[in-house]
Amino acid sequence: MHDVIVVGGGPVGLYTALLLRQAGLDAVVLERRADRSSHSRAIGIHPPALRALAAGGIAEELRTRGVLIRDGVARSAGRHVGTISFSTLPGEEKYVLAVPQAVTEEILERRLQEEFPGTVRRGVAVLSSRDHGDHVRTVVRSQGEDIVLEARLVVAADGARSSIRDGAGIRAPSRRYPDCYVMGDFLDGTEDGDDAVLYLETGGIVESFPLPGGIRRWVVRVGCPVERPTAENLTALIRDRTGVAVDATTHSMLSAFEVQSRLAERFVAGRTVLVGDAAHEVSPIGGQGMNLGWLDAVRLVPIIAASLRDGDDVGARLAEYEKERRAQAALARRKAHLNMALGRPLPGPLMRSRNAVLAALIRNDAVHTAVARAFTMQ
Incomplete structure (x- = not known):
């Protein structure tokens, strides 16, 4: 027993x-x-969870094995939209830990x-x-x-x-969403360092996150489920939407998923x-x-x-x-x-208008702090 x-x-x-x-x-x-x-x-390990993991005595080892993401950068059509800094977060964990x-x-x-x-x-x-x-x-x-x-x-x-x-x-009960994604891990050939980057593009969002060992994870929204993702197709999507060249031969993980939720x-x-x-x-x-x-x-x-x-x-x-x-x-x-919803496709004029509003909001200190807290589950 x-x-x-x-x-x-x-x-x-x-x-x-x-x-x-x-x-x-x-x-x-x-x-x-x-x-x-x-x-x-x-x-991603967010600050509240990292504090919870400290109760079990493993938070410090996780920190030594991960990457501390202190900024999230938004780009669109090759232009900078805004940067969310986690330096305004409460407590000592002013970052998201990527492990x-x-x-x-x-x-x-x-x-x-x-x-x-x-x-x-x-x-x-x-x-x-x-x-x-x-x-x-x-x-x-x-x-x-x-x-x-x-x-x-x-x-x-x-x-x-x-x-x-x-x-x-x-x-x-489950709820399905009209969102599908392909993701993969590749050697990081960008100059983005430890920043997370969101590419807000007309064809759908592309997300990029640093991982230990010089690896970067790429997540791309696609219009329909992908049964057999390939590194070549994923890197072509990344290049077409963002202009970033990712070496397909360096992939260490590939996955595709549809989104649903249940409570x-x-x-x-x-x-x-x-x-x-x-x-x-x-x-x-x-x-x-x-x-x-x-x-x-x-x-x-x-x-x-x-x-x-x-x-x-x-x-x-x-x-x-x-x-x-x-x-x-x-x-x-x-x-x-x-x-x-932020990552779904939009026509060019609507995308530019929305991004201009986002950029203005991010420059507001109160909104900036609220967004940083929302992204880190606080």
């Missing part, structure tokens, strides 16, 4: 487990993948292995999870054998298509609690999803510890957790909607 079973070994599940173990609880992570993925989709997700997961898993060996169990697929009132009975398959595990609580961190959420009878109607059902994308899927544009999940964990783990370790009645606190985190997820979804 474990205290907590965490289903899902991504960045949110791993950090939830680390906090649980540091709180003195017996927690295990069940991850169906036998090995960590080298594919890094999420890269490949694979690096983040490696740090989290290594920390768990060093401090709490055996916490992460890979190659374990959850077949079913049933709430029996005073405990949860979970059937898993590992190395071809079906095994029964029991816990006082299950935390679902198994992503947007969460089987644990569905098994608990929690509805999470679970409940985050707590009996002895099952949702965190991360299992609770709230938002558009990757804006980089909020992983950060929201870590903020879930920091808010949730003290409540679990008070219940399972100290025997407190935490019903009211769980209700407040659900109310607060659903509200934050809804806010993040609205921000993502605005981010995507």
Whole structure:
């Protein structure tokens, strides 16, 4: 009988487990993948999440492995539109930290292995999870054998298509958006340094972010889903819209995705609690999803510890957790909607007029600060 079973070994599940173990609880992570993925989709860590990660003692190592983005630059048709500086942000973290997700997961898993060996169990697929009132009975398959595990609580961190959420009878209606993107990582041949750059172009937005090791990520909005993205097609899109030449032969990652969102109607059902994308899927544009999940964990783990370790009645606190985190997820979804709207194609005259308005707004100190805070989830 474990205290907590965490289903899902991504960045949110791993950090939830680390906090649980540091709180003195017996927690295990069940991850169906036998090995960590080298594919890094999420890269941005915003200041509130970085402060949350400091609670687990990993923020400093992440900082040493990442790039500190202090400015976001907007360009259009080869001209400078404006620069958002994060120097006006409150607190010490006046930047967005860019770290490949694979690096983040490696740090989290290594920390768990060093401090709490055996916490992460890979190659374990959850077949079913049933709430029996005073405990949860979970059937898993590992190395071809079906095994029964029991816990006082299950935390679902198994992503947007969460089987644990569905098994608990929690509805999470999805919403699709008319936005598709192709992205890839290439050697950085620009002179943009550690700046993030947004190209506001008539054909759709192109985004560019620095990564460690002289790598730059490019994200391009396209009009329809791309099943098999190629480096040649992506770099041609970048060149045609921005004039920037990217060497296709240097790519280290390619991906294409459509955008949808979902918000679970409940985050707590009996002895099952949702965190991360299992609770709230938002558009990757804006980089909020992983950060929201870590903020879930920091808010949730003290409540679990008070219940399972100290025997407190935490019903009211769980209700407040659900109310607060659903509200934050809804806010993040609205921000993502605005981010995507900003990147949609516009005719040239409308694009120029809109960019002129944006440039004027950015020059206003109050608006500048508000935009910087919005982009960094503050």
